[in-house]
Amino acid sequence: MLSFRTLFVALSLAVTFPTLASAADPEKDFVTRVNRAIEKGKKFLIEREGGKGNWEGLLLETIGDQVGGQTALATLALLTSGVPAEDKVVQRGLDYLRKLEPRKTYVVALSTMAFAEAKQKSKDLDRIQKNTEWLLANSIRDKGKLIGWSYPSHIVPDASNTQYALLGLYAAKQAGVKIDDKHWEEIRDLYIRIQKPAGHWVYNYSGAAGGLDGPSFSMTTAGVCGLLIAGMGLNDSQQQLNEITGVAANCGVYTANEPLAKGMKWISDRFSFDTAPGLKSVYYNVYGLERLGRISGQRFIGKYDWYREGCDYLTRVQNDNGSWVGEGGAADRFPTISTSFALMFLAKGKTPILLTKLAFDTLGDPDNVIGWNRKQSDVRNLTEFASRELFNGTNLAWQVYDGRKIELSGEKLQTEVESLLACPVVYFNGHTRPNLTGAQRDLLKKYVDEGGFVLAEACCGSEEYTREFRALMRELFPESKLEPMKPEHAIWRSFFSVSPADIAGVECMERGCKTVVVLCTKPLAGYWEENRFMVSKGTPAKNQGQRAYQFAGNVIAYATGMQPPEQRGTKVAIAADPKKDLSPPRSALKPAQLVVQSETPPAPAAMRNLMAHVKTSTGVDTVLAAQLVRPNDPELDKYKFIYLHGRKEFDLSLSEVTNLAACLDTGGLLFADAACGKPGFDKSFRELVPKLFEGRKLEPIPVDDELYSAKINGVAITSVQRREKSDGTGTDGGYKDLPPLLEGVKIDGRWVVIYSKYDIGCALERHKSTECLGHTPESALKLATAAVLYSLKR
Template sequence: MSQTRGALFRLTLGLVVGSVALTVAGPRTADAAVTREEVERAIREGVRFLIKEQKENGSWQDYNDGRFKTGVTSLVTLALLTAGEKPDSPAILKAVAYLRGFRPGQLDSTYTIALQTMVFAGVAPEKDGNRILANVDWLERAQIRPDAAPSSRGAWPYGIGRHEGVDNSNSQYALLGLHAASEVGAAVNPEVWNLARSYWQGAQQADGGWGYHFRDQHSTASMTAAGVSSLVITGLRRYQGAEHIEGGTIHNCGKGGDNINLGRGINWLANNFSVGQNFGLGQQWRHYYLYGLERAGRLAGLRFFGEHDWYREGAEKLVHEQDRLSGFWRGGGGESPLLATSFALLFLSKGRAPVLVNKLVHGPRGDWNHDVDDVRNLVNLVSQDWKNLLTWQFVNPAEATVEDMLQAPIVFFNGHAEPVFTAVGERRLRVYVEQGGFIIADACCNSPIFHEGFLKLMKRVFPEEEYKLKPLSDDHPVWRAKHLLSPTAYPLWGIEHGCRTVVIYSPKDLSCFWNQLERSERDKQNTAILKAAKVGQNIIDYATGRELPADKLMAREVHDFKVDAPKRGALRIAKLEHPGDWNIAPLAIPNLMSVLSKPPLNFDVTISQKPLRPTDPNLIYYPLVYVHGRAAASFSKEDLDALRKHVDPGGGTIFADAACGSPAFDASFRRLAAELFPNNPLVPIPKDDELLSTRVYFDLKDAQYTKAAGGAKDYPQLEGVKINGHWSIIYSKYDIGCALERHSALDCKGYNYDSALRIAANIVIYSTLP
C-alpha cells in the first residue's frame, strides 16, 4: 500500500436522495501497523482456543446457564468455519452432529435458531435442507405480524408469541439466519423482507442511528451497524425504485435510487466511529459490535467509514488485545471469552475477504450508480460459484491511489451520461491496467451518450493505435470462460494491451439485469437476466483466470517503470526484437528488475529494458537476452550468426518463453535453437539442477501452474542448451513474461505471478554466475 497515508482522501458518493449525501470516505489516517501475518497468527490462535474448549459431546458451554441452548455452539461453529476450519474436521463434525439433535421446537429462541441455520447453510445445505426449511418456517412465524403496533410490527422477539422480548438484536439475527437460508436456495416469504425493512426504517432515530429498542433515546454503534446491514439484506429482496424487466425489456431504466435511511445510518457510523468501544455502550458487547461493523461495511461495499479504514483499524486493535498465551479475547459487559473470541474471529476472517470488483465513482454526480445492486449481485453469484467469500467496494480513481485500486483485480463503471474522470483519474486507470488490472464497463440502459463518451475516454487512456477498442472476435476465450456462449449473445468490445484483453465493454446494458439477480423468483427465471449473468461470470472468469485475489491485508506494490540510464556494473537485460510480436509483454522485464532491486535480493540493476536487434553491435553489453512472443518468430542468417556469436564464444545467455504457451511461438523457437546449435539440442533441465534450487536462490519445486496449464504445483518445465557446462539457452514452453505483468486470463498456459517471478529471478541470477 502507498506510504502517503497522511494525504487527504475524500470520497463523497453520488448516492443522493433529496438533500442527503452519503459520505463513505474522508481524510485518511495512517495505515494501521497490523500485518497479514499477525492477523493469520491471531486467527490460528483463536481457533486453537475454541477447539480446546469444545466438550466431548461436540458442544460448547451455553450462555447464561443454558438460557440460549446451543446458541454458543452454533456461534463458535460458525466462527471456526469462517476462520478456515474444514467442514470435515473433527471439531466441526462433532459440533454439527450435536446441533442436528435439536429441532426448532426444542430450542424456541430466535438467536439459537438463526445461528443454527447459518451453520447448516455453511456446512452441508443439501444434507440439511429440511432442517433449514424448518428453521425458516419457525423464523417466519416468530416475526411480529402486520396487525401489531408499529413499534414491533416486522421485528422479532426472543421466541414465538413473546412480544415483550422484541428488540433490534433479535431482529438482526433473525434476518441473518433467513439470509443465509435464502442464499442456499430456501424460499423465504417476500412479505417477511418487506415487513422487516419497514420496521428498520421506522425504528431509525432522528440522528440516523438505531438503539436496542424501537426509537430508543440513544443510538449505539452495535445497533446502528445492525440497522445498516439489515437494510441491505432486506433491500436485496425488495426492489427500490421504478425499474423492472419484462421479457428482455427494461422498463423505467435507471429510475431507482439508494435508500435515504441507509445513507443516514452509514454517516452515523462514520461520525461516531470507534473500534475501541461500542459507542453509546462503552465496552459492553464490543466484539459483538465489531462483527456487526464488519457486516455493515462488507454488505454496503465500503472500505472506509468516514476517514477510517474499518478493517485495518479493527484488526490492529484485535491483534494487540488477544491473550497471547491462550489465544482468546476477553469480553466486556456480558461477553464471555467464548463469545468474544467467536466475534473476533468472524470480524478478522470475514473482514479480510478478497475484493473482486471496485465500482468506480465518476461524474456527472450520481450517474455512476443507477443500479445500486449490480456489482453486489454479480460478486455474490461468483462467490457462490467459486465457493469463496468475495467482496466489492466503491472507489474514486481521482482520490484513491493505484495501490488502493489494485486491491481488486477488476474495476467496473457505467452510466447514462458521458463518463467524466479527472486527468489524474484517467492516468491512474492506465497505470492500474499496466500493473495487471482489468476494466469492465457497460452502457446503462443502452445509453448512446455513455457509449460515445466511453469511446472518447478509452482513446485518452490508451492513445496508441494498437490499443484500439474493437469488437471481440468470435474465437475470443471469453465466450467459453465458464458458460459456452454464442458470440452473438452480447456485443462485447475489447482492448488488447500486451498479452491480454484488458478492457471488456458492452454497449448493450448488462448492469440493469445484474441489478435484478436477487429479486423475485420470477425475475430469477427471466432468460434475459440469466443471459446477462452468464456474460458477467464469463468476463470475470476470463479477467481473473478464476484465481482468487489476495486478501485485504496483502500489500499491493506498484512498480515504477521510468527509463533509467545504465549504470556502470549494473545488471542489464536486452529484449530481442524480431518480426513477430516481440514486445507483447512490455512491462515483464521492468517488473522483474524492479523486484530484483529490492530486498531481499538487492541487485544493482537497470530497471528499463533495452530493445535490440540481434545484429546490433551494442548486444555485447547485454549478457542476458530475453525473447518471447505469441506469434511465430523468424530470424535471418545474419541474425542467427550474431546470436550464435553472442552465446559462444561471447558467453551470453538467451532466456525465452512462449507467451501464454503459444504453439506458434513454441514451434518457431525450437527451430531457432536447432539452427543456432544443431549439435546441442534443447533438452529438459533436470529437477535436481542447480538452476531450480536454492543453490542459485529460490527453491522452485512448488511452482504454481495456471489452471490452463493444469493447475498443479511442481517443478517448472524448463528446457535448455548447454555450452561449456553452462545453460546458455533457457526456454519455457509455458508462459513467464505475461505472468510478470500479472496477466491471469483463463486461456493463458503458464505460471502464476509469484512463481513466474521466482523462476525468472533464478534465471537472471544464474546468468550472472561465473
C-alpha cells in the same frame, strides 16, 4: 583451438551466488498476522469446549435463560473460520443445538445461522424451516404491522433482537427456505420507519420506558445492515426490467437509497471499534462492522479501511491464550462470546475479493439515483454466480472502491494499487459520464498497467456512457484502442459457449499479451441485477438474461485464468517506476529485450517486474527498465542477459544472426519464451537456433541441472505450475504441478540459450487468461529468476 568463449570461461573467477532474501517479518506481514490470530482463536474455542459438546455456562444459560446461545455462537465462529462441519468438535456443537426446541430469538437465529453455515441439508433443512416459521410467528405486531422482535413473552421490541432475527431469516433463505417477499418488505419498511431524522437508530425504539433510547452506533450499524439485507432477501427487483431489451424502467430507483445514505454518513462521521456513541459491547460492535462492510461491499467506511484497521485492532489486543476479553459491556467479559465475535470479523472479512465496483462522481443523474450504483445487486450476484459455477463454491466476496474518500498520491497511490491488484476485475457502469478525479484516473491506469482487468457496461445501453467511457480509455491508454471483440476471441468460449450474435456491442482493448478492458455497449447489468437469471454450466441458456450471466462468467474466467484470488489483505508487490531508477550502480545487471521485425514485445513490463523481483529477493543490483535493442545492434555485447518473447513467426537477417551469435559467444545469455505458448513463435525460434550455433538444436535441460539447483536459487526448483491445455477448467485454472520444462543450448559446459515453449513473459505481467499456455506468475518468476542468476555465473 579454444573458442573465445572457452577462454573467457576458463579465465573467469568463480562467482558467489546471492541468496534469496529472507521472508518478511511475520509480525509485520498483515496476512500472516491475521491468519495466526484466527488459528489461536480457534484453538482457544476448541479447548474451551473440552469434549463437553457445548460452550454453555451458568450465568448466561441458567440466569439469563439463553440456553444454547454460546454454543450456537461458538459453533458458527468455528465454521466461519474454516473448521469443517465434519470436525468432531463442530459436530458435537451441532448435535447439541439440534436437540433444542426454539425458545429465544438470539438462540434460534444463531442456531439457524450455524446450521446454514454447516451445509448439512439432509440433517438440518427441516430444522431450519422450523426455526424460520418460529421466527416469523414470534415477531411482534401492532394492529397487524410488524414492529420487530424481542425476548419471547416480552411485548417491547428492540433493535438487537430484531437484527438477529433478520440474520437468522436471511441465513435460512440462503439455505433454501422460501420466504415470501412480503416479510422482507415489512422488515425494510420497519427500518425506514424507526430511523431517526439525524440518520441513526436506537436500541429501544418503541418509546417504552427503560432507557437505551439514545443514539447507538451498533444499532445504527444494525439498521443499515437491516435495510441492505431486506433488499437482498427480495426475490423481485424494483427496477421493472424489460426482459427482452434489458432496459429498466425504474433504473437506479430504490426505496432505501436515502435512509441508507443517511445511516452510512452517520456511521462514517463517528467510526470507531471501541469508543463509538452508545457502545455497550466492543466485540458485538466489531462483528457488526464486519457485517456492514461485507454486505455493503464498501472498502472504506468513510475514510476508514474498516477491515485492515479492525484486524490491526484485534491482533493487537488478542490475549496470549488466543482469546479476546473486553472490559466494556457484560458480553465482552465472556471470552467465548467476545472471541467468537472477533473470529467472525477476521475470518469472514478475509474472504477473497473477486470483483471491485468503482465509485465515482457522475453528472446529470437524478437526485434520488446514485449514478455509479444504479444496479445495487449486480456485482454481488455476479460474485455469487462465479463462486458457484467457476470456482466450485469457493467463498468469494466483492467490494466497492471509493477513491474519493482517501488521499491517492505518491506512495499511497502505489500502496492502493498493490491492494487493488489482489482483486482481478474492476467493474463500473452508468448512464452518464464517469467523472473520475485525476487521482482516480491515475489509480485505474496503474491498475491496468500492472495486470488488472476492467469490465464496463453502459447501463440500459446508454450512448452517453459508451461515448464517455471510450474517451476515458483514449485518454488513459492513447497507444491502445477499444475495438469490436472478434468472434474468435477466447472470451466467447472461456467457460460457457456464448455466441457473439447473442451478446451484441462488445468491445475490447488489448495491451501487450492480453485483453485488459471489455466494454458492453448493450444492456446487461439489468439481468445481472436479478439472480433469477443465473444458469448452470451444461444447461442451455433459454433467454437473454441467462446469456448475460454466461457472458459475464466468461469474462471473469478469462480475467482470472480460473484461479480464485488470494485472501483479502494480500498485496501484489509492483515494481517502482523505472524512470525513478536514475542512478543504478555501475555494476548493476542491465537487461536487454530483443525487438524483431514481426512485432513489438507483447509483454513490455515483464523485464521490469522480473528485475524488481530479483533486486528485492536476492539483493542483486539491477536496472529495472530493459533496453529494447535490435539483434544487429553493435552494442548488443554490453548485455549479459538478453530476453526475447513473442507470439508471431519471425526471421532474422544474416547480420542479425551473426551479431547475436557473437554476443552469446562472449558471455551473453539468451532467455526466450513463446507468449502464451504460441506455435508461430515456437516454430521460428527453433529454426533460429541452428543458424546461431552451426546446426545445433535445442535440448531439454535436465531437472537435476545446476540451473534449478539450491546453489543458484536458494531452494531447488523441482516443480512449477504450468497450463499445457487451454481448457482452463477447475479451480486450479488448468494449471498442474509439473517438473520444470526448459530447453537450451549448452556450449563449453554452460547454457547460452534457455528457452520455454510455454509462456513466462505474459505471466510476469500477471496475465492469467484461460487461453494462455504457460506458467502461473509465481512459477514464471521462479524460472526467470533462475535464468537471471544463472547468467551471473562465470
